[in-house]
Amino acid sequence: xxxxxxxxxxxxxxxxxxxxxxxxxxxxxxxxxxxxxxxxxxxxxxxxxxxxxxxxxxxxxxxxxxxxxxxxxxxxxxxxxxxxxxxxxxxxxxxxxxxxxxxxxxxxxxxxxxxxxxxxxxxxxxxxxxxxxxxxxxxxxxxxxxxxxx
Numbered sequence: 353x354x355x356x357x358x359x360x361x362x363x364x365x366x367x368x369x370x371x372x373x374x375x376x377x378x379x380x381x382x383x384x385x386x387x388x389x390x391x392x393x394x395x396x397x398x399x400x401x402x403x404x405x406x407x408x409x410x411x412x413x414x415x416x417x418x419x420x421x422x423x424x425x426x427x428x429x430x431x432x433x434x435x436x437x438x439x440x441x442x443x444x445x446x447x448x449x450x451x452x453x454x455x456x457x458x459x460x461x462x463x464x465x466x467x468x469x470x471x472x473x474x475x476x477x478x479x480x481x482x483x484x485x486x487x488x489x490x491x492x493x494x495x496x497x498x499x500x501x502x
Contacts, residue, residue, distance in 0.1 A: 353417075353418045353502075354500050354501065354502045355400060355416050355418050355420045355422075355500065355501040356400075356497055356499075356500050356501075357384075357399045357400055357420075357422050357473065357475070357497075357498050357499050357500070357501060358399050358400070358450055358451070358494075358495050358496060358497055358498060359387060359399065359473070359492045359493070359494055359495060359496045359497075359498050360396045360397050360398065360399045360424045360454075360471075360473060360494060361387045361389045361394065361396055361397075361424075361471055361492075361494055362387075362389060362390060362394065362492065362493045362494050363387040363388050363389035363390055363471075363491070363492065364387065364388045364489075364490070364491055364492075365385055365386070365387055365388075365487050365488060365489050365490055365491070365492055365498075366385075366386050366387070366388050366470060366488075366489070367385050367386060367486075367488035367489065368383070368384060368385060368386055368472060368474075369488075370386055370388070370470065371386045371428065371468075371470055371472055372428055372468045372470065373428045373429070373468075373472075376425070376428070376472045376474070379480065381423065381472070381474050381476070382423070382474040382475050382476045382477065382478050383474070383475055383478055383479065383480040383482075383483050383486070384423075384472060384473050384474035384475050384483070384486070384498075384499065385472075385473055385486055385487055385488060385498055385499060386470055386471060386472045386473065387470070387471050387473065387492065388469065388470050388471075389459045389469055389470075389471060390459065391458075391459050391460035391463060391469070392458065392459070392460060393456065393457070393458045394456075394457065394458070394459065394494075395441070395453040395454075395455065395456050395457075395494075396412075396424055396426055396453070396454055396455040396456075396457065396471075397450075397451050397452055397453050397454060397494050397495070398414050398448040398449060398450050398451060398452045398454055399414060399422045399424060399450065399473060399498070400414050400416040400420070400422055400450055401416060401417070401448070401449050401450050402414045402415045402416040402417065402447070402448065403415055403445065403446070403447050403448070404442055404443065404444050404445060404446045404448060404454070405421060405444065406423075406444065407440065407442065407443055407444040407454075408431070408435075409426075409430075409433075409434075409435035409438035409439075409440060409455065409457075410425065410426050410427060410430035410431050410433065410435070410438060411423065411424065411425045411426060411430075411431075412424055412442075412454055412455065413476065414448060414454075418501075420475065420476075420478070420501050421475075421476040421477065422473065422474070422475060422476070423472070423473070423474040423476050424454075424471065424472075424473050425471055425472045425473075425474070426438065426455065426457055426462075426469075426471050427459065427462045427467050427468055427469045427470065427471060428467060428468040428470060429467050429468070430462055430467050432467070433462070433465055433467065436465075437457055437458060437461040437462065437465070438455055438456070438457045439455065439456040439457070440454070440455055441453050441454055441455060441456060442454045442455075450495070451494065451495050473498055475499070475501050478501060482501055482502055483499045483500065483501055483502075484499065484500040484501075484502065485497070485499055485500050486498070486499040487499065
């Protein structure tokens with residue numbers, strides 16, 4: 353079964369190579385892409401239908417029925433903000449639909465705090481060969497296709 357992963361955020365796609373973090377940029381967490389969001393209050397939404405298996409203010413993982421876990425990491429080094437500026441709209445264990453709002457946050461506040469708001473969207477426990485049609489550039493809206501995962 354193939355999973356289509358859609359963008360959890362609006363913004364400009366920069367690809368993993370554009371992430372200012374060597375672990376994400378080197379795809380050590382997994383393959384995927386990254387988005388530079390607008391500097392205004394926005395909601396991060398579920399990139400697939402599934403269950404939230406990990407939920408933190410700065411990051412969440414939604415696992416679909418194919419067992420594909422998609423990590424959305426809101427900014428880089430944002431764990432150091434200890435949840436400040438992030439509002440959870442869902443909880444670990446919740447079943448969610450693609451496009452459902454999961455976290456409210458303001459990328460401008462993240463940048464003001466000295467962190468990058470660039471947000472990786474990663475296919476956990478996947479190989480690059482399993483992903484297709486990966487978007488590496490251009491503008492997206494929340495819900496735009498980012499990649500397929502076979």
